[in-house]
Amino acid sequence: xxRFYLCGSCTKNFSLNDAQDGYKLGLKQGFLCPFxxxxxxESSESDDISQLKLGYTYVITLCxxxxxxxxxxxxxxxxxxxxxxxxxxxIITIPFAWINRSALFGDKVVHTKRLR
Ligand SMILES: [Zn+2]
Numbered sequence: 001x002x003r004f005y006l007c008g009s010c011t012k013n014f015s016l017n018d019a020q021d022g023y024k025l026g027l028k029q030g031f032l033c034p035f036x037x038x039x040x041x042e043s044s045e046s047d048d049i050s051q052l053k054l055g056y057t058y059v060i061t062l063c064x065x066x067x068x069x070x071x072x073x074x075x076x077x078x079x080x081x082x083x084x085x086x087x088x089x090x091i092i093t094i095p096f097a098w099i100n101r102s103a104l105f106g107d108k109v110v111h112t113k114r115l116r
């Protein structure tokens with residue numbers, strides 16, 4: 001699984017090794033795109049929850065499900081509760097992981113933004 005930078009200026013991909021060290025060039029922060037030489041800093045990664053398809057929906061669904069299960073905690077014995085929790089989290093997580101499989105299990109893209 002490789003890691004790539006996605007230039008926030010020219011939108012080209014380049015490897016982390018190809019990023020030009022800004023410190024050696026007198027820049028205080030970040031690095032340069034090897035194609036357009038824009039001064040960049042990292043902004044987010046392809047597997048951040050904000051970058052995944054339905055990322056926030058997944059988090060909200062988990063929270064709501066957890067809240068609903070805890071509401072009925074007293075009516076459930078401990079073991080069925082744990083089995084129920086694991087089952088529901090698995091049922092929610094498998095389709096989420098499937099639609100995001102390339103971001104989660106493939107090459108990681110590090111998004112960047114212009115420093116100025
Ligand atoms: Zn660029």
